Amino acid sequence: MRTRATSQYRAELRERIIQSAVENFAKKGFDKTRMEDIAASCGLAKGTLYLYFKSKEDLFFALCEYNLEQLRNQLSRLFSKKENIMSDAERFYDEYRRASLGADTIWFEMIALSTRNPKLRKILAENQNKVYQAVKEFLKAQIERGFFREDIDVDAIAAGLIALYNGLATNKLLLQTSNSESQRVWTETIRAIIGAASSKQ
Amino acid sequence: MRTRATSQYRAELRERIIQSAVENFAKKGFDKTRMEDIAASCGLAKGTLYLYFKSKEDLFFALCEYNLEQLRNQLSRLFSKKENIMSDAERFYDEYRRASLGADTIWFEMIALSTRNPKLRKILAENQNKVYQAVKEFLKAQIERGFFREDIDVDAIAAGLIALYNGLATNKLLLQTSNSESQRVWTETIRAIIGAASSKQ
Amino acid sequence: MRTRATSQYRAELRERIIQSAVENFAKKGFDKTRMEDIAASCGLAKGTLYLYFKSKEDLFFALCEYNLEQLRNQLSRLFSKKENIMSDAERFYDEYRRASLGADTIWFEMIALSTRNPKLRKILAENQNKVYQAVKEFLKAQIERGFFREDIDVDAIAAGLIALYNGLATNKLLLQTSNSESQRVWTETIRAIIGAASSKQ
Amino acid sequence: MRTRATSQYRAELRERIIQSAVENFAKKGFDKTRMEDIAASCGLAKGTLYLYFKSKEDLFFALCEYNLEQLRNQLSRLFSKKENIMSDAERFYDEYRRASLGADTIWFEMIALSTRNPKLRKILAENQNKVYQAVKEFLKAQIERGFFREDIDVDAIAAGLIALYNGLATNKLLLQTSNSESQRVWTETIRAIIGAASSKQ
DNA sequence: CATGAATGAGCATTCATTCAT
DNA sequence: CATGAATGAATGCTCATTCAT
Numbered sequence: 120m121r122t123r124a125t126s127q128y129r130a131e132l133r134e135r136i137i138q139s140a141v142e143n144f145a146k147k148g149f150d151k152t153r154m155e156d157i158a159a160s161c162g163l164a165k166g167t168l169y170l171y172f173k174s175k176e177d178l179f180f181a182l183c184e185y186n187l188e189q190l191r192n193q194l195s196r197l198f199s200k201k202e203n204i205m206s207d208a209e210r211f212y213d214e215y216r217r218a219s220l221g222a223d224t225i226w227f228e229m230i231a232l233s234t235r236n237p238k239l240r241k242i243l244a245e246n247q248n249k250v251y252q253a254v255k256e257f258l259k260a261q262i263e264r265g266f267f268r269e270d271i272d273v274d275a276i277a278a279g280l281i282a283l284y285n286g287l288a289t290n291k292l293l294l295q296t297s298n299s300e301s302q303r304v305w306t307e308t309i310r311a312i313i314g315a316a317s318s319k320q
Numbered sequence: 321m322r323t324r325a326t327s328q329y330r331a332e333l334r335e336r337i338i339q340s341a342v343e344n345f346a347k348k349g350f351d352k353t354r355m356e357d358i359a360a361s362c363g364l365a366k367g368t369l370y371l372y373f374k375s376k377e378d379l380f381f382a383l384c385e386y387n388l389e390q391l392r393n394q395l396s397r398l399f400s401k402k403e404n405i406m407s408d409a410e411r412f413y414d415e416y417r418r419a420s421l422g423a424d425t426i427w428f429e430m431i432a433l434s435t436r437n438p439k440l441r442k443i444l445a446e447n448q449n450k451v452y453q454a455v456k457e458f459l460k461a462q463i464e465r466g467f468f469r470e471d472i473d474v475d476a477i478a479a480g481l482i483a484l485y486n487g488l489a490t491n492k493l494l495l496q497t498s499n500s501e502s503q504r505v506w507t508e509t510i511r512a513i514i515g516a517a518s519s520k521q
Numbered sequence: 522m523r524t525r526a527t528s529q530y531r532a533e534l535r536e537r538i539i540q541s542a543v544e545n546f547a548k549k550g551f552d553k554t555r556m557e558d559i560a561a562s563c564g565l566a567k568g569t570l571y572l573y574f575k576s577k578e579d580l581f582f583a584l585c586e587y588n589l590e591q592l593r594n595q596l597s598r599l600f601s602k603k604e605n606i607m608s609d610a611e612r613f614y615d616e617y618r619r620a621s622l623g624a625d626t627i628w629f630e631m632i633a634l635s636t637r638n639p640k641l642r643k644i645l646a647e648n649q650n651k652v653y654q655a656v657k658e659f660l661k662a663q664i665e666r667g668f669f670r671e672d673i674d675v676d677a678i679a680a681g682l683i684a685l686y687n688g689l690a691t692n693k694l695l696l697q698t699s700n701s702e703s704q705r706v707w708t709e710t711i712r713a714i715i716g717a718a719s720s721k722q
Numbered sequence: 723m724r725t726r727a728t729s730q731y732r733a734e735l736r737e738r739i740i741q742s743a744v745e746n747f748a749k750k751g752f753d754k755t756r757m758e759d760i761a762a763s764c765g766l767a768k769g770t771l772y773l774y775f776k777s778k779e780d781l782f783f784a785l786c787e788y789n790l791e792q793l794r795n796q797l798s799r800l801f802s803k804k805e806n807i808m809s810d811a812e813r814f815y816d817e818y819r820r821a822s823l824g825a826d827t828i829w830f831e832m833i834a835l836s837t838r839n840p841k842l843r844k845i846l847a848e849n850q851n852k853v854y855q856a857v858k859e860f861l862k863a864q865i866e867r868g869f870f871r872e873d874i875d876v877d878a879i880a881a882g883l884i885a886l887y888n889g890l891a892t893n894k895l896l897l898q899t900s901n902s903e904s905q906r907v908w909t910e911t912i913r914a915i916i917g918a919a920s921s922k923q
Numbered sequence: 924c925a926t927g928a929a930t931g932a933g934c935a936t937t938c939a940t941t942c943a944t
Numbered sequence: 945c946a947t948g949a950a951t952g953a954a955t956g957c958t959c960a961t962t963c964a965t
Contacts, residue, residue, distance in 0.1 A: 148433070150351040153934060154936085165935090165936085166936085166938085166953095167949080167951070169936070170950075227435075228428075228429075230494070231425050231426075231428035232349070233494075243493075243494050247494040251495060271512075274504075276508060279506075281491060282487030282491045284487065285487035285490035285491065286483030286486035286490070289483065289490075290448075293431070293448040294482070300479075303475075304476045304480050305480075306476075308479075308481075308513065310516075311477065311516035312513060315511075315513070316512060364925080366926080367925070367962080370960095370961070371924070371925075375960080531928095551753075553838075556955080566929065567931065568929070568931065568958080569930070571956095571958080572929075576957080629831075629837075630834040632892060633751060633830035635896075636826065636895060645895075646896055646897070673914075674906065676906075676907075677907045678914065680911075681910065683897070684885075684893045684907065684911070687893065687896075688885030688888035688892070689885045689889070691833060691885065691889070695846050695847055695849075696854060702878075705875065705877075706877075706878045707882075708878075709875045710915065713914065713919060757939060766947090767946065768939090768948065769946070769947055773946075777939080778939065778940090
């Protein structure tokens, strides 16, 4: 408590609150989570949250931005690598899982909410677009290096890969597949897509 | 009006209530929608809803089942056809759009809620599994007929196709792509997957 | 409870709530009075109040209007009489007291609040103006009938009488004078004013 | 700045806080004014106020005493003068206005609160009594000097004058009369009262 | 069957006050 | 002396649900 006034301290506490919020929202959803729950989770008093976030909704936005940044980093990191795409893809699932630990619920809630909340929709759209651009750049690079055929529909394939990625989260919940199965789905499907686009044959 | 008590009448009113609920939930989300809103939407009094559904949650379940049945029919219809898969795929987008008109929001809300509600999770999982089985049967049939290679990972590809399908709903919201673009994404990606699995080469 | 839906029933309940609100606001003031207190006072649940008044502030407004109407009736009745003004004045204090039973506190709170609330200010101003006009009409009538001199400043005297009336409420609280004393103050002061204006001398 | 701890410094700061409190209470009322608002108004931190006043209520009391002293001085000054009462009265309105600049709201709030707060009631009552005595002394002096008739009801007239004075504050708000009109009301009414009491006729 | 008045649990938010620095 | 981060009690309002009509 010595460093209370530091901006460093404030930033850390802010992050701690977000972490607690993630845990709670993931467990109970936005509406069923009470500000008091979140406060208790990080050993603070209810009122303290309001020193860091203007409202419950504001906290949720901050949480979204925080989460999205992590996802973005993870995905663009994967696709920016110059190495063999398949070996990367195989390594992908573990990272994928780690980043979204328990946050799947929130992810769907975010999307649902975004259809009614322009502010949130904007954040999500911007985020998704960044990823979209990164994937497209990756595909173009592969073409230039002669690994992919020149006539593939880059935009469509990029969007398709993202859809696959997004869809895996849904599958995970709805088909309740085991982790290893999930990994195989991703690898095999991506292999199919990449294989078809590949110019090696 | 003498026949009001008919079970036919009851069934119809029940459905009308579900329709109103869909509209309202889609517009405002589950929590922000009040029972009174739904009642007003179909010209009934608040209390009347409770003659048809035990609770707000119960109404939401009924709505989910109703929606899922439609989706299931649509998807399994597509994959049960013995004809050329690609021509079907190209026809797919329109049906896809029609079925999910305005209900995308509810779809994500359903998924989010299902992570906390075992009863709903069960309904969703069963539903998704039926579709999964249908897709697998379809793939196996293609192999038997010699259209697909024998060594493809049927389970993974089936799950991948479903992920792609699910992911398209997410893309639609997050990338805000136009309809024609969305259609192309689906067609091209499926073409890539199918093409790779194809034994024609 | 048989007549629940009647508009008569609704009107009566509305009035009962206002009565309870008066008691509570008078005892504890606007801010210290909780909606629950008021509800309990008339044997209702908190939520029921909101079926009759949109908010706590709305209830306060309704209360103000109700109170003002009573005061207005009382005062204008007094000044519209064609008889001897002094005997009326002497009878005045009892009526005055009866109408403001326990509501003095609210009266001051209303005035204080009106300085920050345009809506309330308007109600109060309109009300006071009606009384002002009534008093002026009365004075003019007295002049016409030859009881008052023609050169008196009708506007000023009317405003003065009202100030005296309003000031008595303040005196009552601040000088804590007995009822009989209060009555004498009113009678004597009015006698002085009237006497000075009188043309009989 | 070395002399900060001086009692002189403390007294001045205390007064500055009261001034800020007056401004804030006048603008927003007691309940809607936050300690932080007051602190900000005089460039202090929230916590600092508590070094000078035990609580928000305590601050309000101090403010009342401060205000009352000013009013008392003003009124008793007026009535203690041995000169012509009418010329004084005519001069009165300007002083009256100056003293109550923006503080009318607080005045009514004080009165309303006093009905529930014995401590405040006591302060207000003592204050008003001092004024009452001063006015009575003045009237008696006028009688002794032969300016007023001997049979006037000194107590009642004194209380009446005070009621008139108090009532003017109410009128000012409720009739929203212009300044010049307000002045005329006071002068004319007092002239009527004094005239009636006068023995000159 | 249908109604809608009444209920009351539930929660976000505010702000006076404290106290470690 | 001064600060302002942290506290947590307090309360207005909403809305799912019930039930007398």
